[in-house]
Amino acid sequence: MKAKITLKDIARELEVSISTVSKALKNSEEISRDTKEKIQAFAKLYNYRPNNIAISLKNKRTKNIGVVIPDIVHHFFTTVIRGIEKYANARGYNVIVCSSDESFDREVINMEMLANGSIDGFIMSLSSETQKKNDYNHLKEVTEQGIPVVLVDRITNEIECDKVVIDDQLGAYMAAKKMIDQGRKKIGIITTADYLSVSRARTEGYKKALMEHGIEVDESRMLKLSSMDMDEELIKDFFDSTDLDAVLCVNEIFAVFSMRLAQKRGLRIPEDMSFIGFTDGFLSQYAYPSLTVVAQHGQKMGEISAQMLIDKVESEAEEETYQTKILEPTLVVRDSTIN
Amino acid sequence: MKAKITLKDIARELEVSISTVSKALKNSEEISRDTKEKIQAFAKLYNYRPNNIAISLKNKRTKNIGVVIPDIVHHFFTTVIRGIEKYANARGYNVIVCSSDESFDREVINMEMLANGSIDGFIMSLSSETQKKNDYNHLKEVTEQGIPVVLVDRITNEIECDKVVIDDQLGAYMAAKKMIDQGRKKIGIITTADYLSVSRARTEGYKKALMEHGIEVDESRMLKLSSMDMDEELIKDFFDSTDLDAVLCVNEIFAVFSMRLAQKRGLRIPEDMSFIGFTDGFLSQYAYPSLTVVAQHGQKMGEISAQMLIDKVESEAEEETYQTKILEPTLVVRDSTIN
DNA sequence: TATCAACACGAAACCGTTTTCGTTATGGGT
DNA sequence: ACCCATAACGAAAACGGTTTCGTGTTGATA
Numbered sequence: 140m141k142a143k144i145t146l147k148d149i150a151r152e153l154e155v156s157i158s159t160v161s162k163a164l165k166n167s168e169e170i171s172r173d174t175k176e177k178i179q180a181f182a183k184l185y186n187y188r189p190n191n192i193a194i195s196l197k198n199k200r201t202k203n204i205g206v207v208i209p210d211i212v213h214h215f216f217t218t219v220i221r222g223i224e225k226y227a228n229a230r231g232y233n234v235i236v237c238s239s240d241e242s243f244d245r246e247v248i249n250m251e252m253l254a255n256g257s258i259d260g261f262i263m264s265l266s267s268e269t270q271k272k273n274d275y276n277h278l279k280e281v282t283e284q285g286i287p288v289v290l291v292d293r294i295t296n297e298i299e300c301d302k303v304v305i306d307d308q309l310g311a312y313m314a315a316k317k318m319i320d321q322g323r324k325k326i327g328i329i330t331t332a333d334y335l336s337v338s339r340a341r342t343e344g345y346k347k348a349l350m351e352h353g354i355e356v357d358e359s360r361m362l363k364l365s366s367m368d369m370d371e372e373l374i375k376d377f378f379d380s381t382d383l384d385a386v387l388c389v390n391e392i393f394a395v396f397s398m399r400l401a402q403k404r405g406l407r408i409p410e411d412m413s414f415i416g417f418t419d420g421f422l423s424q425y426a427y428p429s430l431t432v433v434a435q436h437g438q439k440m441g442e443i444s445a446q447m448l449i450d451k452v453e454s455e456a457e458e459e460t461y462q463t464k465i466l467e468p469t470l471v472v473r474d475s476t477i478n
Numbered sequence: 479m480k481a482k483i484t485l486k487d488i489a490r491e492l493e494v495s496i497s498t499v500s501k502a503l504k505n506s507e508e509i510s511r512d513t514k515e516k517i518q519a520f521a522k523l524y525n526y527r528p529n530n531i532a533i534s535l536k537n538k539r540t541k542n543i544g545v546v547i548p549d550i551v552h553h554f555f556t557t558v559i560r561g562i563e564k565y566a567n568a569r570g571y572n573v574i575v576c577s578s579d580e581s582f583d584r585e586v587i588n589m590e591m592l593a594n595g596s597i598d599g600f601i602m603s604l605s606s607e608t609q610k611k612n613d614y615n616h617l618k619e620v621t622e623q624g625i626p627v628v629l630v631d632r633i634t635n636e637i638e639c640d641k642v643v644i645d646d647q648l649g650a651y652m653a654a655k656k657m658i659d660q661g662r663k664k665i666g667i668i669t670t671a672d673y674l675s676v677s678r679a680r681t682e683g684y685k686k687a688l689m690e691h692g693i694e695v696d697e698s699r700m701l702k703l704s705s706m707d708m709d710e711e712l713i714k715d716f717f718d719s720t721d722l723d724a725v726l727c728v729n730e731i732f733a734v735f736s737m738r739l740a741q742k743r744g745l746r747i748p749e750d751m752s753f754i755g756f757t758d759g760f761l762s763q764y765a766y767p768s769l770t771v772v773a774q775h776g777q778k779m780g781e782i783s784a785q786m787l788i789d790k791v792e793s794e795a796e797e798e799t800y801q802t803k804i805l806e807p808t809l810v811v812r813d814s815t816i817n
Numbered sequence: 818t819a820t821c822a823a824c825a826c827g828a829a830a831c832c833g834t835t836t837t838c839g840t841t842a843t844g845g846g847t
Numbered sequence: 848a849c850c851c852a853t854a855a856c857g858a859a860a861a862c863g864g865t866t867t868c869g870t871g872t873t874g875a876t877a
Contacts, residue, residue, distance in 0.1 A: 140624045143594075145833060156857045161835065171855060186619075191595040192540065193833035196531045196862045203574070203596075211563065212556045214760075221550050224577055233591060235542070236575045238563055252572060255482075256531040256863090257542075280525075285479045395764040402766060421553075421759075425734040427741060427766050484863060495827045500865065510825060532863035535832045595833090 205258035214420035222441020243268040247277045259452045260287040271334045287451040302463040310433035310468035311344030314415040323385035327360040330389045385413040391422045414475040428474035544597035553759035561780020582607040586616045598791045599626040610673045626790040641802040649772035649807035650683030653754040662724035666699040669728045724752040730761045753814040767813035
């Protein structure tokens with residue numbers, strides 16, 4: 140086992156000072172050509188790499204960014220992470236991923252763990268429990284310490300920081316309008332409780348589309364589940380008790396499950412009933428029939444978040460100016476709606 | 479903006495030495511009750527938290543573990559990450575996730591980035607390019623430096639370290655046997671090139687099951703794709719040119735896509751044709767019909783990997799003893815096979 | 818009264834870098 | 848022979864902790 144070699148080791152071996160070694164490896168003008176060549180050769184031979192931790196301590200910069208998201212397994216969030224990771228790595232940053240598992244406590248714990256020097260900034264998406272409690276003190280503390288934060292997708296107005304979202308209201312509007320244009324009149328929505336910022340916006344977009352096209356908003360056609368978790372029974376009951384010819388769902392799982400319910404009742408999709416979901420994942424692509432969805436461009440959101448964060452981290456300026464980036468969703472039309 | 483408070487700040491403010499503060503906050507017996515109370519109260523008031531980086535430098539322990547996997551978006555790997563993260567967090571470790579994107583170069587770069595002090599150990603799953611090149615020098619270097627490595631799922635015999643896999647051969651065997659027991663005779667397999675350790679093992683399990691039950695192994699019924707990426711055309715051609723009554727696929731995407739092809743040809747599933755895939759993800763659960771799969775227990779694999787790694791990291795002993803943990807897969811029977 | 822243990826605390830080294838600010842030679846200029 | 852600029856290098860502080868090893872003060876003991 141070859142232990143890692145340090146500046147001190149090189150200095151001792153070559154009988155020069157640590158400072159000389161450090162400067163030589165940085166190709167400083169201060170050091171003579173001879174000495175530099177000798178030191179650099181030795182360093183290469185022994186595969187010297189500076190210790191990141193020591194550099195972090197000195198620079199007060201870790202080149203790590205902390206990502207706290209509600210769920211690592213959900214397709215949308217994984218694409219966000221992929222975007223963050225791609226962009227961050229390209230700029231020499233590592234990504235520390237923590238899942239809050241939709242829990243307020245875990246979100247707080249994770250942030251505290253990371254906020255004590257481990258990272259230069261946060262990218263986060265609020266857990267549902269946090270949005271429900273409406274308690275953002277952990278975020279306030281972090282921003283007050285001067286640690287930059289970028290909120291992505293699940294955001295709040297209570298915190299002043301950079302934000303990246305898609306226009307969820309527009310997405311739902313586009314989806315609902317698509318159904319209306321196809322002649323659907325009895326359009327339902329399966330969503331989650333309003334404390335989730337995205338669900339609220341989507342519900343609004345849905346309502347807006349209906350109202351603009353003279354369709355009455357009927358609360359009985361709106362199913363609000365308490366969380367993003369699947370509740371098969373409630374969805375079944377909803378279908379039993381409601382007469383619909385189209386359904387908009389806030390995620391692809393609800394949508395695909397709903398399609399199966401419809402199919403089991405002998406309905407043809409999309410002839411008898413249309414479906415549109417959110418999130419353009421594998422499920423939508425490979426469902427049968429394939430699902431029309433509102434694509435959220437998670438990877439793009441991740442990249443932009445990472446860019447905003449790193450720019451802020453690296454900017455010397457102390458300006459307290461924040462921006463909110465709103466991306467446009469795209470309707471990906473597949474076989475669950477009439478073309 | 480309240481900057482972070484340090485031991486030095488507390489010491490200056492309370493007119494004691496830094497060592498006293500440090501000891502007081504650790505509740506050392508050396509410090510008088512009065513002084514301790516004063517210091518602890520002050521620290522709490524100003525919300526003192528020790529700087530992780532400084533501690534890492536001192537201890538030569540970062541409490542970070544590096545995870546390098548081929549793909550963050552693939553369901554199986556996300557469940558592995560979830561398992562790692564859950565276990566690691568519970569033991570006070572953070573997880574730095576890097577995706578190699580199935581690229582050898584990115585795998586090497588990521589490992590080098592992390593190996594210079596950022597992490598205490600690696601959990602990794604080899605990229606397909608790495609398995610194809612059969613070049614593991616980056617792993618050798620890391621292990622020679624004394625950094626513990628746990629290989630998970632995509633492993634190699636070239637490196638001596640702890641390993642966690644499921645019994646892929648058994649999984650494929652169980653799946654093929656299931657089909658045979660249902661009277662299937664013309665059983666195909668859609669897999670990837672043999673350089674991928676898991677695909678090779680699965681192909682062997684498939685062959686073994688056929689041979690043990692007196693069914694001839696027919697190469698024309700075996701489709702080997704060049705990578706895990708979807709190649710719709712090749713799969714279509716395969717179905718056009720091959721007469722099958724059952725298909726085993728090495729992932730759920732191939733399986734679900736294959737089911738759609740069969741359905742489009744008017745075949746009934748599972749009456750006319752059976753399907754089994756690997757990976758128990760959303761796709762399998764919500765496909766129509768739902769897909770029978772070999773569950774790989776990714777989360778369990780992640781947890782075990784993390785446990786093995788952290789145990790090794792924290793063990794003082796210099797023993798060079800490695801183990802390979804082989805988990806048993808489970809056949810999750812759904813509607814794509816006859817019950 | 819001299820001795821000594823116990824108590825409470827501080828000085829300093831250390832982890833591995835970076836960087837500022839000396840400190841030596843050396844040689845040129847006068 | 849003297850002055851001084853310059854080249855080449857080293858000492859030391861700093862980042863923020865932990866930890867070992869003093870050290871000064873007390874009170875009890877012989």
